[in-house]
Amino acid sequence: MTFYKMKNKYIINAFAALLLMIGLTSCDNRELVQVDNSAAPIAMDLSAEHIFLDKNYPDNPALNVSWTQAAYTVPVEVNYKIEASKDKDFKTPYVLGTVAQSLRTATYTVSQLNTAAQTIGLTKNIEGKMFLRVISALGANQIKAVSNVTTVNVTPYALEYPNFFLVGAASYVGWNSGVAQALYKMDNFSYIYTYLSQESFRFLGQQAWSPINYSIDNPGTDAASRYFKQTSANIVFSDRENMKFTGAAGIYKIEINADGAVQSLNATASPLGFEYPNLYVVGSLNGWNAANAIPMTRKSEGVFELTTTLGANTEMKFLGQQAFASLEWGNILKNNNGNSGFLGPKEDNSNIVFNGNGGSYKITVNLKAGTYTIE
Known part of the structure; x- marks a missing residue:
């Protein structure tokens, strides 16, 4: 009796598996044979030919793109992707956005269009040509169809990047x-x-x-x-x-x-650390004489101070020894003379430039934080 029940169980399971395989095969064959693209999204109608982007109104609508529906041989869900490029061949396209099947229009704000313009390489404050196209696709970018290409002339403004x-x-x-x-x-x-x-x-x-x-x-x-x-x-x-x-x-x-x-x-x-026993100031205030660089006072780990007189157009750097050698810090980045408050090591710094009035100033350097102040 037990053998008979077990045998029936195996037969039922095998039959269910067979039905499942037939169902999957039928589904695969139907999808492979019947779905095809019969018409690309026929282009686009743009709401403007020349657009000057005003950074004072970033959320205002700047451009509307519309297109006709792409056609497939069976009713399927179609997604649309709107691309922008600096060249008509779309060698490096920028995706303005994606749109679901029920919509055949998209509106982009001043800020969105400006980001697209500068990402593809248009120059700020100069009118440049932006190429646009629409791509239709099934599901996860399958059976794609591409619209015709059209253009709009855009004058972008300088992007404001985040502070970190x-x-x-x-x-x-x-x-x-x-x-x-x-x-x-x-x-x-x-x-x-x-x-x-x-x-x-x-x-x-x-x-x-x-x-x-x-x-x-x-x-x-x-x-x-x-x-x-x-x-x-x-x-x-x-x-x-x-x-x-x-x-x-x-x-x-x-x-x-x-x-x-x-x-x-x-x-x-970095090639340099932060814990050193000495730090010195060298620059126009001592005739750039490294051998007589002015000692700073160590206040804590990597932190040094000096109070001294500074006049107009004072230039300086900081040294870890009284010589122009490996231990050197200046204004962050090469070819970047100025007073940014940020330190860069030797080979990646420039002169610190400070316009004093001949009065007394306190210079503080924090090698661990990578900063300096002149107050």
């Missing part, structure tokens, strides 16, 4: 958002030479926890904080809000490229 503030256990300031470390910003790049350790961190858009946070664009990260599309190998996902630095503790050059098509974050080891 470093905070976290990996950083010099810890988890204190009120003193989160600002990065030096130049166009779409932000930089700092500062201390990092093997801990978690993130970037803020302000010296406060809200409203803006920046972390890795990872499915595990909170949606509102997903930003960095590329990172160096020593920066990995940590948790829903943070990244983690995995390199050895020390001074690193942190570099962010905020270009909308890049959004990268890299941490590269």
Whole structure:
């Protein structure tokens, strides 16, 4: 009796499996044979030929794109993607947006169109030609069809890129958002030479926890904080809000490229550390005589001070020895003379330039934070 029940059970299971295989085969054959594109989305009607983008009204509508429906041999769900390019061949297309099947029109704001214009390489404040097209596709970009190409002349304005503030256990300031470390910003790049350790961190858009946070664009990260599309190998996902630095503790050059098509974050080891017994000032205030560079007073680990008289157009650098040798710091980045308040090591710095009035000033250098002040 037991043998008979077991035999029936095996027969029923085998029959069910056979039905499932037939069903899957039928479904696959139907999809492969019957679905085909019969008409591409026939183009586009643009709401303007010349557009001057005014940065004072970033949320105003700037351009409306409309198109006819793409046709397929069976009723299927169709998605549309609107692409922009600097060339008619769309060698490096920029995706303006995607639209669901029920819609055949899309409107883009001044800010959205400006980002597209500068991402594809149009020059700020100069009218340039933007090529546009619509691509229809089934589901996950299958059986694509491309519309005709049309153009619009756009005058973009200069993009305003985010400000970044470093905070976290990996950083010099810890988890204190009120003193989160600002990065030096130049166009779409932000930089700092500062201390990092093997801990978690993130970037803020302000010296406060809200409203803006920046972390890795990872499915595990909170949606509102997903930003960095590329990172160096020593920066990995940590948790829903943070990244983690995995390199050895020390001074690193942190570099962010905020270009909308890049959004990268890299941490590269600096050739210099921060804990040195001496620091000196050399420059126009002592005739650039390194052998007689002016000693600073060590206040704490990596922090030095000097109070001295500074006149107009004073130029200076900081030395770790009374000679022009490996231990040298100046204004961050090559060919960047000025008073940014950020330090760069030898081979990646320029002169600090300060316009004093002949009075007394206190110079403070923090090698661990990567900053200096003149007050």
